[in-house]
Amino acid sequence: MQSELKINRSEHVPSAEDFSSQIESKNVPAVLQGCINDWKACSKWNPSNGGLDYLQERVGSSVVEAMLSRAAPVFYGDIRSHERVPILNIENKESSSLETLLEDIRKPTFLETKQLASINLWMNSARSRSSTHYDPHHNLLCVVAGCKQVVLWPPSASSFLYPMPIYGEASNHSSALDIDRPDISIYSRAKHSMDYSQKVILHTGDALFIPEGWFHQVDSDDLTIAINFWWESNTMSSMLEHMDAYYLRIILRRLVEKEMNQMLHWTAVDDRKAGEDRDEQPNNEVAGSHEPYSDDLACGDFSKVKNQRHGILPNQLEPLALQALHELVSLVNDNINDAGQSQPDQFDAGQSQPEQFDACQSQPEQVTSMNGSVVKHEKKQAMKAKTFFLEDDPVANILWNLKPLMLQNVLLTMVHNFPRTLEALIMHMLSPAGAEVLTRKFDEMDQQNKKQDQAEFYRLFYSVFNDQFAAMDAILHGKESFSFQAFRNVLDQYLGVNSDPAQHSSGRNLMGPTPTT
Numbered sequence: 001m002q003s004e005l006k007i008n009r010s011e012h013v014p015s016a017e018d019f020s021s022q023i024e025s026k027n028v029p030a031v032l033q034g035c036i037n038d039w040k041a042c043s044k045w046n047p048s049n050g051g052l053d054y055l056q057e058r059v060g061s062s063v064v065e066a067m068l069s070r071a072a073p074v075f076y077g078d079i080r081s082h083e084r085v086p087i088l089n090i091e092n093k094e095s096s097s098l099e100t101l102l103e104d105i106r107k108p109t110f111l112e113t114k115q116l117a118s119i120n121l122w123m124n125s126a127r128s129r130s131s132t133h134y135d136p137h138h139n140l141l142c143v144v145a146g147c148k149q150v151v152l153w154p155p156s157a158s159s160f161l162y163p164m165p166i167y168g169e170a171s172n173h174s175s176a177l178d179i180d181r182p183d184i185s186i187y188s189r190a191k192h193s194m195d196y197s198q199k200v201i202l203h204t205g206d207a208l209f210i211p212e213g214w215f216h217q218v219d220s221d222d223l224t225i226a227i228n229f230w231w232e233s234n235t236m237s238s239m240l241e242h243m244d245a246y247y248l249r250i251i252l253r254r255l256v257e258k259e260m261n262q263m264l265h266w267t268a269v270d271d272r273k274a275g276e277d278r279d280e281q282p283n284n285e286v287a288g289s290h291e292p293y294s295d296d297l298a299c300g301d302f303s304k305v306k307n308q309r310h311g312i313l314p315n316q317l318e319p320l321a322l323q324a325l326h327e328l329v330s331l332v333n334d335n336i337n338d339a340g341q342s343q344p345d346q347f348d349a350g351q352s353q354p355e356q357f358d359a360c361q362s363q364p365e366q367v368t369s370m371n372g373s374v375v376k377h378e379k380k381q382a383m384k385a386k387t388f389f390l391e392d393d394p395v396a397n398i399l400w401n402l403k404p405l406m407l408q409n410v411l412l413t414m415v416h417n418f419p420r421t422l423e424a425l426i427m428h429m430l431s432p433a434g435a436e437v438l439t440r441k442f443d444e445m446d447q448q449n450k451k452q453d454q455a456e457f458y459r460l461f462y463s464v465f466n467d468q469f470a471a472m473d474a475i476l477h478g479k480e481s482f483s484f485q486a487f488r489n490v491l492d493q494y495l496g497v498n499s500d501p502a503q504h505s506s507g508r509n510l511m512g513p514t515p516t517t
Contacts, residue, residue: 062097146224159493435478
């Protein structure tokens with residue numbers, strides 16, 4: 001839990017100004033201990049002191065609506081069984097037979113500047129639990145009698161709580177899962193839900209500020225009575241209706257970008273200076289090579305070698321880059337062998353030139369990856385599918401683990417020595433995850449290269465393709481497919497809209513039809 005989302009606790013009643021500036025504006029829950037101890041209700045409604053008889057006398061003839069649960073003691077948010085009991089409903093200008101109870105409670109002084117939407121009464125005669133839900137208003141929950149335990153989650157944790165579909169009547173409720181013992185086979189993300197939760201216990205006289213959008217689940221003792229105040233937040237009241245579509249697009253885009261990063265296990269790039277790779281001093285010689293590699297290659301300056309007859313040779317690469325080249329060539333080779341097709345360019349393997357190396361002769365059943373793990377035949381088949389997660393894709397993993405300028409040198413080596421292999425890699429083996437990784441690496445290369453070097457790199461890279469526009473389309477289509485899957489995940493995780501009923505055993509969405517571009 002991020003420190004700025006920690007629940008605040010105070011034994012002092014804040015002023016209206018302090019509440020607005022120090023508590024409400026942060027949109028983080030706060031416990032205000034004993035802040036309603038001076039209410040008449042705390043003594044007159046106390047069940048152990050004849051409080052129920054008092055209430056019977058005051059409002060016993062009133063007809064009220066109550067929440068009905070067929071799955072006692074938990075209410076799961078079925079709107080057909082959900083009716084709150086208002087003491088005062090300002091939004092709908094409803095009159096209530098419970099308004100006489102307003103004499104025993106007082107609007108807290110720190111809410112005196114707030115325009116209330118409603119004041120509600122909550123009572124239960126047996127232990128009960130609300131489903132996990134959020135409210136579209138700011139909420140001050142005040143315990144008049146008994147004890148309540150409240151578990152809270154920030155809105156950012158909603159993906160772990162499986163919210164109901166946004167188009168449903170109970171869209172502010174979580175799906176019917178047991179938070180204490182979630183069925184992981186159905187709700188796989190729920191196993192992480194408690195990592196983002198906070199728990200508070202409220203006693204008689206305590207109040208809890210629950211900001212709009214915060215999910216919460218309330219457990220009540222055998223006999224509890226509570227009052228809550230709802231009011232609209234400044235954020236919601238200042239939203240302009242003609243801007244709604246724009247707000248929606250901005251919010252969805254932010255969530256999609258977050259989901260894309262999570263699909264790639266992305267961590268923010270360090271605030272390192274551009275050209276950091278240039279500061280690293282490479283070894284003077286590649287192990288097993290007869291020629292020292294050039295400092296120009298180590299720093300990514302390919303302009304000094306681009307006019308050589310063979311361009312960049314494999315034995316001029318750094319060891320890590322050479323290993324990556326081995327793996328990429330081997331994976332393409334194995335994929336071609338599995339498909340029973342002829343090798344592109346025979347992988348240049350028939351020529352007595354430095355491009356021959358042992359990795360090209362690796363058996364198709366097994367290839368050792370850069371991190372030392374073994375890529376099995378079944379694993380490699382994932383490259384032929386439309387994979388969207390980094391761990392599922394050996395090619396994307398190789399690209400991911402290379403620094404931008406090192407990857408640039410690997411690609412240039414393929415341009416000059418394995419052009420048909422590079423073409424097969426991009427046109428037939430680049431998954432959506434791989435396309436997303438590659439384009440991110442391209443962006444990082446651009447940040448570290450001069451303009452003329454950027455243009456020269458892309459000219460060389462695309463020169464190997466018979467149809468350069470088809471190559472660009474393949475990369476961009478893969479990238480857009482990746483984004484589209486992230487969008488579908490967001491719809492499922494945050495809006496409860498599962499556009500693809502097929503699920504991985506891990507709970508991840510499978511990709512259906514890809515979008516047309």
